[in-house]
Amino acid sequence: MGSGPVAGSVRARYLVFFQYVGTDFNGSAAVRGAQRAVGVQNYLEEAAEKLKSVVPVKFIISSRTDAGVHALSNAAHLDVQRRAGQPPFTPEVLTEALNTHLRHPAIRVLQAFRVPTDFHARHAATSRTYLYRLVTGCARYDQLSVFERNRCWALRADRLDMAAMQEAAQHLLGTHDFSAFQSAGSPSTTSVRTLRRATVSLGPAGPLVLPQESRRLQFWSLEFESQSFLYRQSRDPLGKHQTRVAPAHGLFLKSVRFGGLRDLAAGSPHCAQQESQGPGGREAPAWPEDPGLETSGPKAGSLE
The missing domain is CATH 3.30.70.580 (Pseudouridine synthase I, catalytic domain, N-terminal subdomain)
Known part of the structure; x- marks a missing residue:
């Protein structure tokens, strides 16, 4: 620059x-x-x-x-x-x-x-972490709190098999060729990436959900950490499962480390x-001892 x-x-x-x-x-x-x-x-x-x-x-x-x-x-x-x-x-x-x-x-x-x-x-950047939020127990989109509608993906399922999801996530860990997971048009010269962490967890409903709703709604968090990701690394380039692509509004970039x-x-x-x-x-100012930031970020959109 x-x-x-x-x-x-x-x-x-x-x-x-x-x-x-x-x-x-x-x-x-x-x-x-x-x-x-x-x-x-x-x-x-x-x-x-x-x-x-x-x-x-x-x-x-x-x-x-x-x-x-x-x-x-x-x-x-x-x-x-x-x-x-x-x-x-x-x-x-x-x-x-x-x-x-x-x-x-x-x-x-x-x-x-x-x-x-x-x-x-x-x-x-040596590490990027993405968070994807899911919610179950919501039969219709209009049953989801207006404060959550653009911040998670509402599934019609009543619940998820967390143990099976956690087991499946472990198969993605490590260094692999993820070409089957990226969209066409990726500018990357290689589709090999190293996924350092993949977790699935069930979290509390949070303060934006009414008590009577929290009894039927369950919120799930999926986190993925890597140095970098491929272009739309959640999609099947052959289009076999395009109808199942996770919507972008459930995805958060949680953190970037250096x-x-x-x-x-x-x-x-x-x-x-x-x-x-x-x-x-002159010596540039040092990094502060504790920035005190609260941050939080998988992959539905274009990630790097």
Whole structure:
């Protein structure tokens, strides 16, 4: 991500974590041109225009999610090049400024960090975790709470065989050729991926479901962790089971982690960053001891 030389200006690179409800977006990536569809990135970059960077700010997103997919915590890096005599924004000021100027209420910047100028949010990611939410005991869609309709997949089944699902999930673990699970048109040069974790669990109904409903509804969570995923890794390219494709609105990107940083349950950087130099040879601020973020993310949309 280049920025032209501007005499006396200072360029700073940041890693930002952000979340969104994906219902209104055509995915996380920006939609360019005169199309009516819009991506999360469009709103982030529009907000970043208010930073008055010498060079337009572009968000390089770590994990591209498809239309309708949500993110409890996605990540991106961006460069802000201020004019001569203006110091770099602190991460706190950058976070507040972006949130102030975001025009869509379904997007929020969680936190920002200064990173070395060669840091790349997509290439440096070592782990991505996705969460898929299911609900059983809901015979009709209109029986599901309006607060959950775009955040889980309602199945007509009364319950699921969790033991069988957990056993099946174990067969996916490890390194395999997942070509039978991706859609046509994948840009990846290889379909070999390593799935590190696959879990199935039954969770509580939560506060958005009325007590009388919680007695018949059961919510299920499926989590998958890998360094990267294939394009729509839940689909059969031969179309045999296309009618059974899980809808995007049940899918959440839960977390993105990066190499050289201690794992944090929130999926955000900790304090184990290598020493790095800021502009003018000054040491860049270290990762905070505890960002205090709460994040949470399988695969119905396009995942990376």
